Amino acid sequence: MLKAAAEKNAENLKKNAYPGRGIVMGLTPDAKKLVQIYWIMGRSENSRNRIFVEENGFVRTKAYDESKLSDPSLIIYYPLKTTGKYHIISNGDQTNTVYDYLKTGNTFEEALMTRQFEPDSPNYTPRITGLVQLDGQNTYALSILKTQDGNPDTCNRHFFYYEKPLAGLGHCIHTYQGDGEVLPSFLGEPYLMPIPETSDEALEYYWSLLNEENRISLLVKTIDIKTGNSEIKIKNRYGC
Secondary structure, three states: OHHHHHHHHHHHHHHOOOOOOEEEEEEOOOOOEEEEEEEEEOOOHHHHOEEEEEEOOEEEEEEOOHHHOOOOOOOOOOOEEEEOOEEEEEOOOHHHHHHHHHHOOOOHHHHHOOOOOOOOOOOOOOEEEEEEEOOOOOEEEEEEEEEEOOEEEEEEEEEEEEOOOOEOEEEEEEOEOOOOOOOOEOOOOOEEEEOOOOHHHHHHHHHHHOOOOOEEEEEEEEEEOOOOOEEEEEEEOOOO
């Protein structure tokens, strides 16, 4: 039943022309690896002018054509960092906030209580963040920081925690419900999605779900529960 629900959700995601940036976190079917998936999409030339680049176990966004980069403030950042047992993934520079807080013994929640949605009126794009904690419990968490119905005077901070992940399944959250002149923020809880067997399969599967015109870059990180070793795979629209 859960697998069928996840597959139905995947079909719905494929029909969504613009879910924006998205995170999926879960467990491989053999229950040996935790998985982090992150994608970016874009409608403007500035948003589409990006690639993912791996850098010493981290991943950062980079302008594909530096001469066309008009505003780096919300599009150039590290979506993926690791410190100790913590594996962080996000859609903005709050990756650095969480990273810095965890390194000094503070918590995921404390870090994100200092942040809010992006200042990109009128969309006020939500900040979405995920955390894998490799500590024997192998839990993961997702968070979204967003306005209340587009009102920038409010900030709702939602945290979701997943204990004992289910093999072959994960949870997905993204910035927007869909396309629009003013982009509507994600509603509800993260929803179930399939987790394929291998990182290569996950890369191709999720790339195929994203709208061909708007997809830009996708990464898949797998974390071996027993050894702690990780692997990162990247697919960019521009083939870099």
